[in-house]
Amino acid sequence: MAWNISEKEAQRLLGIKVPKQNKYNAQKTKAFGIEFDSMFEANRYGELLMLQKAGEITELKVQVPFVLIPEKREPATVGKRGGLHKGKLIEKGITYVADFVYRDKYGNKIVEDTKSKATKTQAYRLKKKLMLHVHNIHIKELTNGN
Numbered sequence: 273m274a275w276n277i278s279e280k281e282a283q284r285l286l287g288i289k290v291p292k293q294n295k296y297n298a299q300k301t302k303a304f305g306i307e308f309d310s311m312f313e314a315n316r317y318g319e320l321l322m323l324q325k326a327g328e329i330t331e332l333k334v335q336v337p338f339v340l341i342p343e344k345r346e347p348a349t350v351g352k353r354g355g356l357h358k359g360k361l362i363e364k365g366i367t368y369v370a371d372f373v374y375r376d377k378y379g380n381k382i383v384e385d386t387k388s389k390a391t392k393t394q395a396y397r398l399k400k401k402l403m404l405h406v407h408n409i410h411i412k413e414l415t416n417g418n
Contacts, residue, residue, distance in 0.1 A: 306334060312416040313371055313386040320372055320384075329374045329382075336373040336383075338409075340402040341366040368399040370411070384412045 300307060301314040304321070308314040323329045346359030372384040383403070387396075403409050 310386065310388075310416075312388070312414075316384075316386050316414060317372065320374065324374070328377055332372065332374040334372060336370045338368045338370065338383075338403060338407060339365060340368055340399060340406055366399070366402070368403055381409070382412055383409050384414065386414050386416065388416050 301311045303314040324332050343365035344363040348359050349357045370383045371386050400411050
């Protein structure tokens with residue numbers, strides 16, 4: 273009798289843990305002690321490190337959050353002993369997380385994101401517009417051609 277099961281099902285039955293596939297088929301990459309969402313992003317970080325070492329950029333930061341719409345809560349209340357209790361969460365906020373933030377040699381703040389065709393989602397495009405509207409920051413996009 274022959275068994276007709278998929279490789280995935282066989283791995284599950286044998287208890288073999290397989291790393292979860294990234295929804296954009298990007299390979300998570302660890303470089304410089306940091307885990308990046310893609311090889312493209314890790315390579316860009318290496319380039320930015322070299323630019324910082326050469327004095328072309330300063331204040332390089334990775335995975336920087338920007339609040340686009342703050343969370344909405346019911347009013348805070350005062351407890352029996354005078355402590356302040358946060359109000360119940362009504363709606364979660366919306367945050368954009370930039371891949372890289374740094375200052376160029378002229379002191380301008382640069383917000384940079386590495387993108388592929390798959391990661392330029394409708395949600396990303398909306399967040400990009402909100403970044404411009406709320407923070408007056410234009411996101412510098414680098415694409416890897418996928």
